[in-house]
Amino acid sequence: MEKIRQTLRDSAAARWTALAVVAFTMLCGYYLTDVVAPLKGLLEGKLGWGSSDFGFFNSAYGWFNVFLGMLIVGGIILDKMGVRFTGLMATIIMVCGTIIKFWAISTHSLDGQVWKVLWFEAPAQVFIAGLGFAIFAVGVEVAGITVSKIIYKWFKGKELALAMGLEMATARLGTGLAIATAVPIAKAFGVVDVSRPILLALILLCIGLLSFVMYMFMDKKLDASEVQKTQAEMDEDAFKISDIFKIITNKGWWYIAILCVLFYSAVFPFLKYATDLMINKFGVSEELAGTIPSMLPFGTILLTPFFGNLYDRKGKGATIMIIGSLLIIAVHALFSVPFLHHWIMAIILILVLGVGFSLVPSAMWPSVPKIIPEKQLGTAYALIFWVQNWGLMGVPALIGWVLEKYCITGQVVRDGLTVNTYNYTLPMLIFTGFGVLALIFAFLLKIEDKKKGYGLQLPNIVK
Numbered sequence: 001m002e003k004i005r006q007t008l009r010d011s012a013a014a015r016w017t018a019l020a021v022v023a024f025t026m027l028c029g030y031y032l033t034d035v036v037a038p039l040k041g042l043l044e045g046k047l048g049w050g051s052s053d054f055g056f057f058n059s060a061y062g063w064f065n066v067f068l069g070m071l072i073v074g075g076i077i078l079d080k081m082g083v084r085f086t087g088l089m090a091t092i093i094m095v096c097g098t099i100i101k102f103w104a105i106s107t108h109s110l111d112g113q114v115w116k117v118l119w120f121e122a123p124a125q126v127f128i129a130g131l132g133f134a135i136f137a138v139g140v141e142v143a144g145i146t147v148s149k150i151i152y153k154w155f156k157g158k159e160l161a162l163a164m165g166l167e168m169a170t171a172r173l174g175t176g177l178a179i180a181t182a183v184p185i186a187k188a189f190g191v192v193d194v195s196r197p198i199l200l201a202l203i204l205l206c207i208g209l210l211s212f213v214m215y216m217f218m219d220k221k222l223d224a225s226e227v228q229k230t231q232a233e234m235d236e237d238a239f240k241i242s243d244i245f246k247i248i249t250n251k252g253w254w255y256i257a258i259l260c261v262l263f264y265s266a267v268f269p270f271l272k273y274a275t276d277l278m279i280n281k282f283g284v285s286e287e288l289a290g291t292i293p294s295m296l297p298f299g300t301i302l303l304t305p306f307f308g309n310l311y312d313r314k315g316k317g318a319t320i321m322i323i324g325s326l327l328i329i330a331v332h333a334l335f336s337v338p339f340l341h342h343w344i345m346a347i348i349l350i351l352v353l354g355v356g357f358s359l360v361p362s363a364m365w366p367s368v369p370k371i372i373p374e375k376q377l378g379t380a381y382a383l384i385f386w387v388q389n390w391g392l393m394g395v396p397a398l399i400g401w402v403l404e405k406y407c408i409t410g411q412v413v414r415d416g417l418t419v420n421t422y423n424y425t426l427p428m429l430i431f432t433g434f435g436v437l438a439l440i441f442a443f444l445l446k447i448e449d450k451k452k453g454y455g456l457q458l459p460n461i462v463k
């Protein structure tokens, strides 16, 4: 009887260790991504940042990824150069961007300087911190696609969706920790210092970089344990620029990319306004208002791997995405109903949103390799991220504009400051609309899967 060749992938200990190592790098990346959001008030009080400075700084996440197409370049580099080179490059970029950001927030040498770049005017500190964040964002997004490819490399035909779910759960732990620790760290030792949480993030990222270097040794070992390819096979497998055309002419890929931008636009941008929604609609005090939305990342930590495991064993990936989209619609529609304004309702809806936000990603990301061949996977993920980033950048701005133009209901004095009050019905209906469109694309994906036989409804584990 022919003996089946064992590779390092066949060792459960090796592949779960590889996952833990790269997931830790992502945890560090997500920690830095979200560590500044809870500091809005302190940045205003200590550094004089206005809301528009804060919004401008946050938009920096998309400056290079979206407008300069750095994400797409990163995807091509990934498919051409491989996971070791690209992952190392991405983590070094994350560290460099964070050094710039830390310097900008901690220095006094920029005090009092206001710059005008194109049609934007902001304090020099905001520009430089934004530049650092924009550079970091290239690193963290390219690291994200690299890690997706790494997980596929180790887990194809095995617990792929569970592994991706665990990686997302670990990353969301980074988000949860950032939300929970940023303010206490900034206020520690009796002296408020907003640069302190960023310094901690920088230290974490350096450990994340070391962790990735450790992964590189494992990856080398994995390659050595696999059957060596002939030159002809390597030429056949090599990524060509014409592969981009193959990806963007694939209907199934488009359905996933559009579902992704619509679905994530209904969640991440919603989270940016969720605290304000709790205050304005549910009458929650400012001190406690952030607690309810912060339940969302923590809720997804358990559920994303749980649904991933379900997809691995039972299949039904397209159905999982449909159910997740339905839940998002129900939650946002109920948030928009004016007479449902008890805070208990808000908690229930956030928890259900957490279920929806676990269902769709747990099935969507592991479905991409069923539609796109491995050699094009980096570029395919990068292009999906690129489409998604337009939504992550544009939707918060859209909602802010709608609130400002159509939803102001009056003014109140909070902590000595006069602030507007808002009616959130219209923004919540817009988020519901994104959910409805996401549902349509989830159905289209299911139909396409039936036509093309991608196997989205089949289990990922090959027996």
Ligand SMILES: NCCCC[C@H](NC(=O)[C@@H](N)CCCCN)C(=O)O
Binding pocket: 033, 141, 144, 147, 148, 164, 167, 168, 171, 268, 361, 365, 385, 388
């Ligand atoms: N292996 C799955 C990777 C995708 C995870 C996904 N990340 C993204 O979509 C990023 N482009 C944006 C992350 C923004 C974080 N604030 C996720 O669900 O996190």
